[in-house]
Amino acid sequence: MLNPDRVELVRLRLGLTKSGFADKLGVDRKTLLRFETGLFSFPESAVQNLCAISGYPRPFFDKGPFQLPSAEGVSFRSLRSLTAGSRDAALAAGALAFEFDDWISTRYDLPKQQVPQCENQAPEQAAAFVRARWGIGERPIGNIINLLEARGVRVFSLTEETRHLDAYSFWRDDQPYIFLNTLKTAERSRFDAAHELGHLVMHRQTVGGAYANMEIEANAFASAFLMPSADLKAEIPHVRSLDDIIKAKSRWGVSALALNYALNKIACVSDWHYRQYTIALGQMGEREPNPMQRETSQVWTKILTDLWRQGMSVSRIAEELLIPEFELSSLLFGIATVQQPGAPPLARAPLRLISDA
Numbered sequence: 187m188l189n190p191d192r193v194e195l196v197r198l199r200l201g202l203t204k205s206g207f208a209d210k211l212g213v214d215r216k217t218l219l220r221f222e223t224g225l226f227s228f229p230e231s232a233v234q235n236l237c238a239i240s241g242y243p244r245p246f247f248d249k250g251p252f253q254l255p256s257a258e259g260v261s262f263r264s265l266r267s268l269t270a271g272s273r274d275a276a277l278a279a280g281a282l283a284f285e286f287d288d289w290i291s292t293r294y295d296l297p298k299q300q301v302p303q304c305e306n307q308a309p310e311q312a313a314a315f316v317r318a319r320w321g322i323g324e325r326p327i328g329n330i331i332n333l334l335e336a337r338g339v340r341v342f343s344l345t346e347e348t349r350h351l352d353a354y355s356f357w358r359d360d361q362p363y364i365f366l367n368t369l370k371t372a373e374r375s376r377f378d379a380a381h382e383l384g385h386l387v388m389h390r391q392t393v394g395g396a397y398a399n400m401e402i403e404a405n406a407f408a409s410a411f412l413m414p415s416a417d418l419k420a421e422i423p424h425v426r427s428l429d430d431i432i433k434a435k436s437r438w439g440v441s442a443l444a445l446n447y448a449l450n451k452i453a454c455v456s457d458w459h460y461r462q463y464t465i466a467l468g469q470m471g472e473r474e475p476n477p478m479q480r481e482t483s484q485v486w487t488k489i490l491t492d493l494w495r496q497g498m499s500v501s502r503i504a505e506e507l508l509i510p511e512f513e514l515s516s517l518l519f520g521i522a523t524v525q526q527p528g529a530p531p532l533a534r535a536p537l538r539l540i541s542d543a
């Protein structure tokens with residue numbers, strides 16, 4: 187007997203409506219509804235179709251309960267333009283990440299979470315507070331994913347093919363999670379990571395009752411966290427042209443748009459110039475000038491390498507978890523595909539995780 191909740195999870199993951207799902211399984215809507223009651227089983231042909239269309243192995247559907255991040259506990263930036271289907275597909279990826287994370291946690295000690303709480307502070311103050319607590323001072327953040335991981339945030343990637351989904355984050359008990367859509371530019375992903383950190387720091391208690399300013403606050407947090415104003419003023423007191431911004435942005439690993447915005451806020455760029463630069467950047471379309479390299483997860487790289495040395499490839503892990511390898515790989519920044527199957531194993535060494543950015 188298949189677990190109807192797991193079948194539903196895969197329906198969400200596929201982003202299908204119930205009728206669309208029933209069609210793909212080759213059953214009528216009534217058969218699907220009866221199955222969902224848990225009292226009726228599917229015809230064997232439907233089970234075969236289910237595995238074929240989803241790529242999930244049959245035993246996945248026999249497993250017991252799982253946790254799904256609830257839509258209320260998560261804030262999505264562009265909720266208006268995001269369809270419920272895309273949102274649910276991204277949340278369903280969270281359930282798979284939990285299963286992987288729980289499996290890893292039985293084998294490795296990952297960094298404990300040290301995400302401070304700043305419920306009632308202004309975003310700029312909260313950003314300065316987190317920087318102080320984490321001992322970063324005013325310096326630029328080299329690799330934000332590594333920084334977050336070292337402070338105990340679990341960071342996963344999403345390869346959701348929707349322009350409207352940037353990232354999401356939430357607390358699962360006392361464990362913070364961030365999911366980043368890696369189809370965005372590297373700079374956008376960094377800003378998204380800082381934005382989500384803002385939610386984790388400022389809105390842990392409020393996510394249930396989302397309010398209009400939450401997104402604005404998280405953006406202000408991200409801007410201040412990535413580009414502390416003292417450092418901006420010290421490094422680029424005078425902006426003569428858009429080129430200055432495009433050259434300077436590498437220091438903070440942000441988009442030219444984000445730097446232009448931050449410089450205007452502290453009056454290093456006039457309102458008039460700010461608008462001119464924004465228009466000029468808009469004309470470049472989606473392309474980021476002077477692009478940076480994409481960040482990846484150091485924690486998952488180290489763990490996957492260590493497991494691989496022990497003979498556990500990503501496909502073996504996927505088999506063990508009964509999750510398709512492509513799903514696992516897309517959650518883990520595609521790290522899986524980097525490893526060379528024919529390469530000799532590295533010398534055995536204890537797993538060391540980063541302790542700083």
Ligand SMILES: [Zn+2]
Pocket residue numbers: 261262263381385400401404
């Ligand atoms: Zn947000």
